[in-house]
Amino acid sequence: MYVKSTLLNATSFVMLVSQFAICAAADEPIAQTAEGTFVGLVTERGEEFLGVPYAKAPVGDLRWKAPEKMATWQGARDAKTLPPACPQKFNADQRVSLSQSEDCLFLNIYRPKDSAGKNLPVAVWLHGGGNTNGSGSNHDGGAMAERNGIVVLTLNHRLGALGFLNHPALQKEAKDGLAGNYGIADIKAALIWVTDKISGFGGDPKKVTVFGESSGATNICAMAVTSAGVQGLYRGQIIESDDCFHDMETAESSEVKAVKWSEQMGCKASEDAASCLRKKSVDEIIAAGGRWFPQVDAKGLLTEYGVDGIASGNFLKIPTIIGSNREEGRNAGPSYFKFTQSDYLKWVEQIGAPDRAERILEKYPANLHTDKKHPIAEVVTDVITDSGMRGLGGCTVRDAAIKLSRIAPTYYYQFDDPGAPVTNEVEGWKFGAAHGAEVPYLFPRHDGIDEASRKFDAGQRQLSDDMIRYWGAFVRSGAPRVDGLPDWPQFGKEQKAMMLRPAGKSGIVTSEEISKDHQCDFWTSMPWITDRG
Numbered sequence: 001m002y003v004k005s006t007l008l009n010a011t012s013f014v015m016l017v018s019q020f021a022i023c024a025a026a027d028e029p030i031a032q033t034a035e036g037t038f039v040g041l042v043t044e045r046g047e048e049f050l051g052v053p054y055a056k057a058p059v060g061d062l063r064w065k066a067p068e069k070m071a072t073w074q075g076a077r078d079a080k081t082l083p084p085a086c087p088q089k090f091n092a093d094q095r096v097s098l099s100q101s102e103d104c105l106f107l108n109i110y111r112p113k114d115s116a117g118k119n120l121p122v123a124v125w126l127h128g129g130g131n132t133n134g135s136g137s138n139h140d141g142g143a144m145a146e147r148n149g150i151v152v153l154t155l156n157h158r159l160g161a162l163g164f165l166n167h168p169a170l171q172k173e174a175k176d177g178l179a180g181n182y183g184i185a186d187i188k189a190a191l192i193w194v195t196d197k198i199s200g201f202g203g204d205p206k207k208v209t210v211f212g213e214s215s216g217a218t219n220i221c222a223m224a225v226t227s228a229g230v231q232g233l234y235r236g237q238i239i240e241s242d243d244c245f246h247d248m249e250t251a252e253s254s255e256v257k258a259v260k261w262s263e264q265m266g267c268k269a270s271e272d273a274a275s276c277l278r279k280k281s282v283d284e285i286i287a288a289g290g291r292w293f294p295q296v297d298a299k300g301l302l303t304e305y306g307v308d309g310i311a312s313g314n315f316l317k318i319p320t321i322i323g324s325n326r327e328e329g330r331n332a333g334p335s336y337f338k339f340t341q342s343d344y345l346k347w348v349e350q351i352g353a354p355d356r357a358e359r360i361l362e363k364y365p366a367n368l369h370t371d372k373k374h375p376i377a378e379v380v381t382d383v384i385t386d387s388g389m390r391g392l393g394g395c396t397v398r399d400a401a402i403k404l405s406r407i408a409p410t411y412y413y414q415f416d417d418p419g420a421p422v423t424n425e426v427e428g429w430k431f432g433a434a435h436g437a438e439v440p441y442l443f444p445r446h447d448g449i450d451e452a453s454r455k456f457d458a459g460q461r462q463l464s465d466d467m468i469r470y471w472g473a474f475v476r477s478g479a480p481r482v483d484g485l486p487d488w489p490q491f492g493k494e495q496k497a498m499m500l501r502p503a504g505k506s507g508i509v510t511s512e513e514i515s516k517d518h519q520c521d522f523w524t525s526m527p528w529i530t531d532r533g
Contacts, residue, residue, distance in 0.1 A: 029116065031079075031109075031201045035072045038079040042113070045142040049109040049201060051083035054193040055186065057103035058158060063278050064170050064182060067105060067189040082108065085135035086159045087282045089289070102162070102282050107155035107190055110141035115151065115202035122203040123475045124194060124234070125154045128214030128436065130247070131183060131292060132160045139443040147465070148472025151203040153194065157186035157219075161285055164292035166254040167262055169273040180254060180295045181302060184222055191233040209236035209475045211321075213439055214392070217242030221306030222294045224316040228301055231316065236478050238321040238471065241328060241435060243400045244306030245528065246391025251297035261290050310403045319478040321471075322401045323413030323497070324393030326517070329384030330434040334426050336377040341366040344376050351389060351531040363522055373428045380533075386518040389529035392435050395520040396528055398511060405491040411480055412497040413488075414514060415441075417463060419502070421455035438500075441467050459503030466506060470498075 029040040029047040040049035055067035062068065083106035084099045111120065125141065127134040141152030157163060166180030195205045212220050220237050221244035223230045259269050265288055267276035277285075296302050309315035339347070344366050349357045360383065369378035383389070388396025393414075401412040418430075420437040431437065437452075441464040444453035456464060470480040470488065480488045480498075486507050488498045495511035515521065 030076070031116075033197045033200045035070050036074070037076040039076045040109075041080040043142060045146045046110060046112045047115065048111075048142065049079040050137075051081050051106045052079055052109060053106050054155070054190045055105040058105060058162075058182070058186075059102045061278070063102070063162070064165060064167075064179070064274070065174070066182070066185050079109075082137040083156065085137065086156050087162060087286050088129075088133045088159050089286055100282075104156045104158070105186060105189075106136075107153050107193075108136055108141070109201050110145040110152045110154075111202050112146050112149055118202050119199065119204040119207075120149060120151050120202055121207040121476045122151045122153065122194060122198055122205070122209070123471070124191065124208060124210045125152065126157075126187060126210060126212030126216030126219055127154065128212070128216050128241075128439070129159070131164060131215040131218070131294070134159070134215075139439070140445045141443065143444050144442065144468050144472060147468050148475065150472055150475050151198065151201060153190075153198075155187070155190045157183045157190070159183065160292050161261065161288065161290055162282075164254070164294065165258050165261070165277075166251060166295050167258040167273060167277070168255060168269065169262075169277075173274055178297075178300050180251070180258075180297075181222075181300070184219060184228070184294055184301065187219055187223065188228065188230055188233075191230060195233055206235070207476075208234040209238065210234050211238035211240070211471065211475075213240040214242065214436065215247065216240075218244075218247045218391070219294065222248065222302050225302055225304050225306060225309040226314045226316070227303040234318075236319045236474060237316070238474065239323075239400075240438065241324045241392045241397070243388055243391045243393075243396035244310065245396060245400070246388075246530065247293050248296055248302075248305055249293045251295045251300060254293070254295045257290070261288060264288065307400060307403065310400070310407060313407065315407065317408040319409045319411075319474070320404055321411045321413065321474055321480060322397065322404060323415065324397040325435060325437055326393075326414050326416040326433040327381070327385055327418070327431075328393035328433075328435045329381035329390070330429075330431050331436065332384055333374065333377040333381045333429050333431070336380045337374050337429075339376040339380065341376065344380065347380065347533060348383070351383075351529050351533050356526050359522075359526070363519060377429070384533065386520075387523050387529050390532050394518045395515070395523040398514055398518070398520060399524065401491055401497075402495070402511070405495075409478070410491045411474070411488055412491040412495075412511070413500055414497060414509075415500045417441075417460065417500075417502050420460070421452040423451045438467070440464075442471060457502075462504055463500060463502040463506070466504075467500060 031038045038049050053070050084101035086104035087100050136154030136156050139154050145152040163183030170179035198205050217239040267273045348360050352360045369375040372378045386394045388394040404410045415438040418432045422431050440453040469482045473482045474480040489496050496508050499509045500506050
């Protein structure tokens with residue numbers, strides 16, 4: 001029986017899951033945990049358990065506190081409906097017509113048919129969105145689960161200020177004095193849930209791999225620092241479009257930002273700021289905005305930046321796939337359509353400081369793409385891509401791969417489909433292999449953020465299948481080796497990388513070829529750019 005999952009508003013979702021079924025239909029999958037029973041649904045590709053809670057709702061007094069374990073219940077709980085996303089500003093590219101709720105700590109489980117008791121390898125997906133947008137429900141793991149014989153989980157975690165506010169008042173009341181990294185704590189709680197519960201869904205808790213893109217990969221890098229305490233929760237990791245350096249901040253800078261943000265909300269540090277903030281509505285908190293990142297604190301949960309942990313040895317030494325897209329920065333292009341040459345010169349001075357700006361302008365002059373419709377936007381996105389200034393790709397990800405290969409089995413890739421389709425096209429601009437372009441290839445679906453897969457031609461469908469099989473092989477064995485596909489060696493001393501291309505044209509290139517493509521000799525001759533531009 002095929003049952004189409006539906007999207008409900010948060011109130012309807014809570015009402016639905018609170019009315020636990022007495023029994024399941026004969027063909028509906030059932031999973032048993034210590035807390036209670038879940039009844040899932042059967043689809044054309046396999047079986048799904050949607051909206052499975054992994055922690056108590058972080059609402060009321062639990063807002064800005066570490067996640068707490070779920071209580072038990074009686075009867076069977078319906079798991080056939082996608083849960084609400086965590087609160088965020090609406091993003092038209094996301095499948096967040098889902099509705100939103102502060103009660104959002106849920107995960108979705110996708111598995112092949114008749115998987116109960118089979119102890120299948122497990123892949124846990126961490127979504128992107130800058131730690132301010134996104135949802136696990138944006139991505140359907142059914143295809144990856146079915147084609148690889150694995151269990152795939154997608155999850156929500158707290159976002160924005162609700163997930164990363166590091167206010168001194170919250171530090172004082174925290175049991176361990178740690179505040180701020182609530183989103184990371186949520187992910188860790190979900191992974192502990194996987195260790196304790198996934199066997200009830202047909203998964204093997206000893207064969208877990210985490211994989212994520214953009215901020216999801218940032219969070220993987222953050223957790224891999226040994227102070228995070230996730231050792232033993234997973235055995236492999238896939239880091240897509242992150243360099244384990246950018247999009248994190250020091251505890252000191254996060255505190256200053258949090259106090260200023262709180263005061264703008266009318267909650268002064270001299271008063272009971274924590275109580276004041278908890279009285280604010282979700283709408284007020286989301287409207288206040290802000291950019292929020294995981295925090296590094298020598299005495300905290302994350303004691304080092306990921307790239308520093310790699311260098312110091314305080315980093316998980318487990319099999320790793322790391323890579324990026326060849327044209328990461330092109331998703332930013334339309335934001336620079338109105339830039340003049342003068343604007344570009346000022347922009348380079350801003351990101352490079354006076355001592356580096358002149359060198360950058362010599363390598364990336366404003367007239368580099370005068371044959372294009374938007375020449376300034378073209379050169380800006382070249383700089384964004386090659387420099388890795390936003391942590392997405394180019395030379396900083398290549399550098400992270402080199403360093404990782406010294407401590408753990410590492411497999412490096414670059415996604416290169418210049419014709420990768422997008423959901424929202426922009427006239428006069430080709431996005432190409434831009435940031436996030438690879439995600440629909442891993443989660444082919446025909447709605448929401450992965451709707452681009454509907455536009456795949458035959459060659460792109462083949463690339464999608466190849467990538468799903470490579471990722472699945474890594475989840476199963478710790479190495480992306482697939483019969484019938486080009487061999488993907490460890491990066492290692494020879495520094496060979498997999499170039500992922502459509503129509504069966506994927507193959508091995510050297511790190512030096514990628515370096516020349518992105519001008520890495522130039523960018524490694526100066527400190528990494530940390531300004532996002």
